[in-house]
Amino acid sequence: MRKSIIALFSILILVSCTEKKSAKNFVLTGNIKGLKSGTLYIQRIKDTVLVAIDTIKINGDSHFTSEFDLQSPEMLYLFLDRGVTNSLDNNIPFFAEKGIMNIETSLDFFTADVKITGSKNQELYDEYKKVVSKYVDQDLTLIEKKITAYQAKKMDEVSKMDEEQKGILKRKYLYTTNFAVNHADYEVAPYVALAEIYDINLKYMDTIQKSMTPKVSKSLYGKRLNEFIAARKKEENK
Missing domain, CATH: 2.60.40.1120 (Carboxypeptidase-like, regulatory domain)
Known part of the structure; x- marks a missing residue:
């Protein structure tokens, strides 16, 4: 018993x-x-x-x-x-x-x-940040050099570094776009699109949007990305 x-x-x-x-x-x-x-x-x-x-x-x-x-x-x-x-x-x-x-x-x-x-999304986000941090470091280095050049009134060097910064930004944006497309079956994809490249050309946003799986598209950030793209298109078509 x-x-x-x-x-x-x-x-x-x-x-x-x-x-x-x-x-x-x-x-x-x-x-x-x-x-x-x-x-x-x-x-x-x-x-x-x-x-x-x-x-x-x-x-x-x-x-x-x-x-x-x-x-x-x-x-x-x-x-x-x-x-x-x-x-x-x-x-x-x-x-x-x-x-x-x-x-x-x-x-x-x-x-x-x-x-x-x-969290798989966290794992992917860590991977993303590791690569993006290199672009951030490159940009910070150029900013320091630009300040020195500006103080020395070397405006040709300043202009050259402006172009280099634009190139870094472009590479960061392209990497983010590719990252989002390649991981479109995870919610981190629409998140980085919204957080990092919200002002990118709409054709890239469209590519990310079309790449998202139905599950991700219905997620919190998937819905927000869909709404954001719709709002941008409406604004740009005025």
Whole structure:
């Protein structure tokens, strides 16, 4: 009898845990090494403003968990309120998608040490940022050189570097377009189109739009890209 009661109790616990596990379609786990106390906020952009959708209090244990329903893959933000000083190193963007994701980082290098796993969109976005960062670095180097040339009144050099910057921007835009087309079966495709090349020639936007799978086209960023392209066409046809 005792064994039957124990077995029944074990089954009830298992059922309870299973139900709890399936209650929400998105689970974020993580650890911020060195963080003893503070507040974490999971944020999303709403009407161009970051708004909190979950609040996590840290008190002694640097591990955290957040669970909620996610309607569509979306770029969210993990914001750390340090409680003492304001810092630029306090907000981590992550491409959330249904399932379990994990964020590991440290208090001292909150954004620099971050490692995000559990999302294919995040994996692709990291790949994209790695390449784009090279174009950004090239542009920053040219800006520094342009300032020096401008101060020395070497306007021919300034003009030459202006053209070089345009070339860098063009390569970045073409890479972003190709990236979106090549990964049109993931929501990161319309996201980078909207976030990085919103002012590109419409023919490239059309190419990205036509490449999107039906699933991606119906996603949060897929819908926004469709609406954005329609609005641009309407404006340009006036």
